Amino acid sequence: MAARASINRLLTATSNQGCRGCGRTHASNHHHLPSLSSQGVRGMATPIETPLRAGPPQGNGDYAFEMAASNLRFGQHATREVGMDFTNMIAQLPASERANAKIGVFTDPNVAKLDVMKVVEESLMKEGLNWVTYDKVAVEPTDKSWQTAIDFARSGNITHFLAVGGGSAMDTAKAANLFCTYPDADIYEFINAPIGKGTPIAKKLSPLIAIPTTAGTGSETTGTAILDIPSMSFKTGIASRALKPTLGIVDLNNTKTCPREVAISAGLDVLFHSLESWTAMPFHERTPRPANPINRPAYQGSNPISDIFSKWALEQTVKYLPRISKDPTDDEARAQMLLAASTAGIGFGNAGVHIPHAFSYPISSLNKGRAKDKQYHHPSYSPDVPLIPHGVAVSMTAPAVFSFTAPSAPTRHREALAIFMGDRADQLSRIKDEDLGQALGEEIQRFLDILGVPRGLSQVGYTSSDIHSLVEGCLPQRRVLDLAPLLSRDDREEQREQLSRIVENSMSW
């Protein structure tokens, strides 16, 4: 089944041997500019393979990339400032509208019981603000749970939004905000095509402050909102700069109660946000170039600015996530992972993710639809809830994916490998370009083993009979698959074979 893919991969790799320009191996889809390579200093600059200068507009690739991020405030105890932030925002309204200001606080039933909500409510109360709390956010939001939250917001005349929680709470608040601004739209209006209509968001949304309680999603800085559509057995979402919060408040106090397994899963999300955005197709190869800048996607491909964030976040995560795994009370590691989560958020929020995220959606989603005795229950959550947490689901195909993508940009993959190798990076020069993918795959596996992540899809109950369903669930994730290096775009059958091979290779390690 995957024979053509193998041949194609081989051809691709072969055709990229021996660049005339630099004598090194690299694929055509990352511009290797010898003069942009790193300086020979300790804190070396990142070699930039994606040029700012794409030359005069030729072909259909984009000539520009955009960077957008929420304002972010980092600091232990900063949560207590949120009431003043809303007061300051409300003061900007015309006098006649100030009395109608009403804050909708979106959280989930677990977070609602934590200290963070006490701090938030005290802060709102101290400012004499008018607010209402919606504490029914679903842990993995669905179209139904979104709709309930949207109905709540629409009927409540909410003018300002506050999300307190993980990605679920932040994404649900984004959706509630969006659909209050478009009171007549249905939820498929803005969901990524081809699942939804993918209409660009043209209106300005209401202010939203996001207070994350995990170091993971980066949703406090991105325009991404993800939901599960159980009837179709997959996850998808909305990605638009217009959705990004006005302000993210990142406070170390708020991840204190995060259980070890949740912290690891969230950290894996950070890891692959970083690595996928770092290796995503360069922005100038993404087609078509938008006719109007409002249509330039947030997931626009790797670019010199997202690279800075993605690489930094990757270094941080490789260093600090294992420490959290060892000791979830390691405050320094927790602080650094919070920084990494937001930083990776800025990286992937402006570059995108690719195959591991595309597969994570059916991996998580199909598990829920299986017969009860075949469902996987992750130790982090209640034994009653069948769940492959998002970060774990993302990690399952990663070793196979980066083995596959390495020939697209050997320099970048070599740098990623160096980060994973750490103290052993002096052995890196012995690894030939053609062996890079294999080596990177093995290093990622080694890293996942340290964290105690299930060793492959077979350990969460998938067998070779599921390959077809997993690939079919992955294929509609166009906004991310379109950024995957080396994945065939013209020949859908070939793409299926490439993805099938990745799933095959992800069964166990």
Next chain:
Amino acid sequence: MAARASINRLLTATSNQGCRGCGRTHASNHHHLPSLSSQGVRGMATPIETPLRAGPPQGNGDYAFEMAASNLRFGQHATREVGMDFTNMIAQLPASERANAKIGVFTDPNVAKLDVMKVVEESLMKEGLNWVTYDKVAVEPTDKSWQTAIDFARSGNITHFLAVGGGSAMDTAKAANLFCTYPDADIYEFINAPIGKGTPIAKKLSPLIAIPTTAGTGSETTGTAILDIPSMSFKTGIASRALKPTLGIVDLNNTKTCPREVAISAGLDVLFHSLESWTAMPFHERTPRPANPINRPAYQGSNPISDIFSKWALEQTVKYLPRISKDPTDDEARAQMLLAASTAGIGFGNAGVHIPHAFSYPISSLNKGRAKDKQYHHPSYSPDVPLIPHGVAVSMTAPAVFSFTAPSAPTRHREALAIFMGDRADQLSRIKDEDLGQALGEEIQRFLDILGVPRGLSQVGYTSSDIHSLVEGCLPQRRVLDLAPLLSRDDREEQREQLSRIVENSMSW
């Protein structure tokens, strides 16, 4: 005169020898966390000396820092999209307000003649927009030139702002925007205290798009606006997140006509934005902690996020600015300097600058007030205009400043030194901590020599009799001096002596 300062510096350095925690030398005002040091890999992570976690609020230092940046679009030819951007913004207005939308285009008489303005006007015309051009921005804006621009904007009912040019045009447009939002305020209302009242900006300003034509100021992403007040012989400004543009469009086509000397001066601004923000006092040592987040200054001290930008921009500038000096048509170097300028803008825009910038204001300003035969005329500009360009003025005290600040954070200064040393960085381990300042000062001088910058204040006409005036002109720059490491804050007389010694040491090299 500077004897006390010398002794104090020595004491400071001595008292910081031999940290019990790590056995290395460092000053108390940068937290050296051994476990936060770099990884032993090629693309090593930046050691973070400023912790995210400042512990429970103790003392009066801040516990949080904020990151804010304009949306930025990078790409050759992206200028042509500006009309559509305004159309998209105007579409967000209530229907009744759309017909009144009017764009004010702020530029200077030189830029008005360049291709960039043709592209801008074609783009606005194509969209059928209503706009009016103000092309009288002064090259180094003054309180008077600001007022003229403000009067123009106020009387013109401008609803949307566009700046096309260098820092002068962007800063003037920011001021025009601010004072249209506050139609009754006078310009001293928001100017940094103690020169102005320093009132925080509480209202939301109108949209502003900035299109830079130099790779320097970073004003397209910052909330900073600088002006000269000739009657007081110094420069000052406004720094507030509220001032930052909505969008910066950074287009390689627009620096094509930038003359060599202007590009070098602009590049020096980038260099010292990076190096000053990288070495500025850590955010958690800045006092007082604001009672309301709206009062947390944009210039808040170095922090883990600004560090990422500042260090990257420093590496880029050290690498690419000499190439522009050699060949101003080197497109790749121009592209990389544009990225560096905006990146350094995000860095210093969220951390601040310190002594070299504080001195640059009187250095530039006093030159204008001197007797005609004593004025310095930089070769980049018209022989009729007495001018020490901003970037050149900043560079004049830098070698002496960083010699002075090195003991405050040896690790950071060592990393900066490594960047300047480039291929010679392997010799770095031989340099003892107590010699770091001297070595860094010499490397900066070497770098400035490569660029052909005047060798010290004596070459632009200053003598030892000017030390007093230069120090007195520097002292009111509180918002930046307050972030200067090792500068005495309690004892103003000592501070004067420290600054005097820096000027003395900056006369020639």
